[in-house]
Amino acid sequence: MAHTYHELKEMTVAQLREIAKDMTHEAVKGATQMNKDHLLKGLCTALNIEMHEHHEVVGIDKAAIKIKIRTLRKKRDEILATKERKELSGVLRQIHALKRTIRRATV
Template sequence: MAHTYEELHKMTVAQLREVAVAQDSDDLDGFKSMHKAPLLAQLCKVLGIDPHEHHTATGLDKAAVKAQMRELRGARLAALEAHDHTELRIVRRKIHRLNRKIRRATT
């Protein structure tokens, strides 16, 4: 059975050890005494699975949003130097909203 990282990550240590028994590999020596984190890493290596989750931003042009954030950072610096606290607050809120927009779009 082909496993994914998400499936393996949700398994208990006992279940991971059962998967390790099914694999006949020398890289899994000592799996019965391993804790979950190193056992999961070794299993991913043996099974050829990417050992971490990848998230992508969908429905959003992330590069354009990042470019807009870079422009706002310049405006934030200018507001800081000018001691314009109202403008500084507005720019910081815009940067924060854009960051949240990227996070919401990430799945």
């Protein structure tokens, strides 16, 4: 039975040990003595599952937004180098808004 990282993460230690007891992989040896973090890592190694979940950005052009953020950061640094800071809050708000746009589009 194929498992995903998310499924394994939601299981209890007893369930993970039940899966590990039938395996002969080196990473799950001594599974009865492992805590959940070590057992989860060993099972992912034994089953060739990646240890993190992948998030994808859907519906926006992430690269274009990141370019805008970089240009705004340069502008922010220029403003900080001078004593004129009237525009600083506007630039910081724009950077924040663009970052939130990316986070909201992440699935």
